[in-house]
Amino acid sequence: MRIRLIALPILLLLTVLRAGGENIRGLVVDEVHIKPQTDYERTVEISLEEMAAIYVEENTRFLEALRIELLLSNRLKKYFNSFGLAIHKQVSPPPQPGLQSFSGKRAFFHYLPYLNRIYINIPVSGGLQEISPIPAGTFFLDEPVQTDEFPILISIIPIMKGIPNSIINSKFFLTIRPIIARRGLLKLSVHHPPGKEDEPVELFIDEQQITDPGALLEIESGIHHLQVKSAAFKEVNASFTIESGKTSKVEILLEEIACRLYIEAPQGAEVYLDGEKLVNYAGSRYQLSEGSHIVRIKVGDYSLSKRFLTKSGKDYHISCVFDIIISED
Numbered sequence: 154m155r156i157r158l159i160a161l162p163i164l165l166l167l168t169v170l171r172a173g174g175e176n177i178r179g180l181v182v183d184e185v186h187i188k189p190q191t192d193y194e195r196t197v198e199i200s201l202e203e204m205a206a207i208y209v210e211e212n213t214r215f216l217e218a219l220r221i222e223l224l225l226s227n228r229l230k231k232y233f234n235s236f237g238l239a240i241h242k243q244v245s246p247p248p249q250p251g252l253q254s255f256s257g258k259r260a261f262f263h264y265l266p267y268l269n270r271i272y273i274n275i276p277v278s279g280g281l282q283e284i285s286p287i288p289a290g291t292f293f294l295d296e297p298v299q300t301d302e303f304p305i306l307i308s309i310i311p312i313m314k315g316i317p318n319s320i321i322n323s324k325f326f327l328t329i330r331p332i333i334a335r336r337g338l339l340k341l342s343v344h345h346p347p348g349k350e351d352e353p354v355e356l357f358i359d360e361q362q363i364t365d366p367g368a369l370l371e372i373e374s375g376i377h378h379l380q381v382k383s384a385a386f387k388e389v390n391a392s393f394t395i396e397s398g399k400t401s402k403v404e405i406l407l408e409e410i411a412c413r414l415y416i417e418a419p420q421g422a423e424v425y426l427d428g429e430k431l432v433n434y435a436g437s438r439y440q441l442s443e444g445s446h447i448v449r450i451k452v453g454d455y456s457l458s459k460r461f462l463t464k465s466g467k468d469y470h471i472s473c474v475f476d477i478i479i480s481e482d
Contacts, residue, residue, distance in 0.1 A: 177241055177255040179204040179308050181248045189216040191333045191397050198324040201236070204308040206248035207329060209277065213300050215398040216277050218332040221307065223271040223325060232320055233267045235313040240275070240294070242302040257306065261294050264312060274332075275305070333398040339370040342404045343381070349409065354383040369400070381405055385465065411440035412463040417472040418450050425449040441469075 183197040183205045189212060197205045209216060223238065241257035248255065265271060268290040276297035298305060309325050343366060345352060356363040357380040363370065374397040381389035386407040393403045416434050418424055424431045426439065427446055443465045449458035450473045463469060 174243075174256055174258055175241075177204075177244070177257050177306060177308075178202070178253060179306075180253050181206055181250050181306070184208065184248070184250070184304075185329050186210065187216075187219065187329065187331050189213060189331055189333060189398050191331075194328055194330045196326060196328045198326050199307075199309060200324055201309055201311050201321055204248070204306045205327065206244075206304045206306055208304045209300060213277060215334040215336055216331055217334050218277055219275040220330045220332055221273040221275065222328040222330070223265070223273070224328070225265065225269050225271070225325070226323075227269070229320065229323055229325070230267060230269060232313075232316060233265045235311060235316050235320075237262055237264045237310045237312050238271070238273065239306075239308050239310050240273070241306045241308075242298050244304060244306050248304055248306060255306065260296070260298060260305065261292070263292055266290055335374045335397050336371055337374050337395040337397055338400040339372050339393070339395060340400055340402045341366050341370065341379075342402070344404065344406050346386075346407060346409055349385065349407075352383060352385040354381055354386065354407065356381055379403065379405075381407070383407070386410060409442065410465040412443065412465065413468045414439040414441050414463075415468070415470045416448075417470070419452055419473065421452065422473065423451040425451070 179202045182199055182203045184207075185195045185197060185205060186208045187193065187195075188210055199205055207219065209219075225233070238261070239259065240261040241255075242260045244255050244257040246252070246255065260275075261273065270288070270290055272288055272291040274291065274293045276294060278297055278300055307327060311321070339358075341356070341363075343354065343356070356366050358370070358372070359377055360380075372395045374395045376392055376394050379389070379391045379393060387410055389405055389407070391403070391405070393401060395401050414426075415438060416424055416431070418434070424434050426448055431437075431439075441463050443463055445460060445462055447458060447460050448471055449456060451457075457473060461469070461471075
């Protein structure tokens with residue numbers, strides 16, 4: 154007879170909970186606004202017939218699921234089959250502290266098993282990655298909760314009579330964590346030297362060419378390799394890290410492949426390059442842009458000048474020697 158008396162309330166409760174839209178009664182004592190970050194977590198405490206409302210931020214692009222961890226003390230665990238955990242979605246009116254009556258759709262219900270820790274995984278919109286290994290006491294919702302079905306209400310419901318007052322007044326601790334997809338965004342900025350904005354470049358990430366570097370790129374989390382190739386600029390090789398659910402910014406400053414110029418001239422000579430006097434030119438190296446240049450070397454009353462053309466990546470050496478020529482008649 155005792156077994157029938159215990160089973161009957163459970164059966165009646167499940168019949169009510171399996172109906173479509175249902176009335177929900179309980180005091181909302183806390184609100185949780187989930188931030189889609191891997192290091193975010195929030196712990197709330199509720200008593201029997203109290204509820205916590207859970208909201209998600211608007212930016213849910215990488216939010217795969219919510220994981221709720223319920224911690225039960227050994228004292229509460231003795232009454233494991235006296236409570237059930239319920240989750241409702243499509244709640245109306247919008248929950249707020251102080252309200253006690255709502256309507257909504259049941260998304261999950263289960264009596265508490267004989268365990269100290271229970272995990273409920275709530276897929277959000279697109280679903281949930283495979284979890285391995287699955288801890289004991291893990292439950293999954295049958296259907297994802299869409300972002301427009303939030304906020305959801307979580308409550309602990311008594312399903313048996315005769316629960317001691319010391320247990321009824323106990324607190325249940327719920328820790329809510331987001332499960333973030335192992336992907337993030339890359340904002341890539343490539344800066345050309347002034348006047349060289351039209352020079353083409355090729356960009357590769359992990360050896361895959363990027364056709365639209367100005368767009369936000371969705372990439373798996375981890376360390377990646379960036380390569381920039383161009384006939385006009387120095388090749389760039391760099392590493393960057395993508396964090397799950399976050400946007401990483403990488404800026405590339407392109408450098409022209411400059412020409413290098415070395416100058417040898419008699420001691421005391423004045424050297425001018427493109428009209429600008431060079432100071433301490435001996436042993437110095439000058440970078441030149443590709444194109445036409447003029448060098449002028451002045452020694453005393455004598456002056457020589459010459460125009461020359463340079464190409465990117467080439468080195469040039471200018472020598473000027475004043476000699477005495479002796480001829481025999």
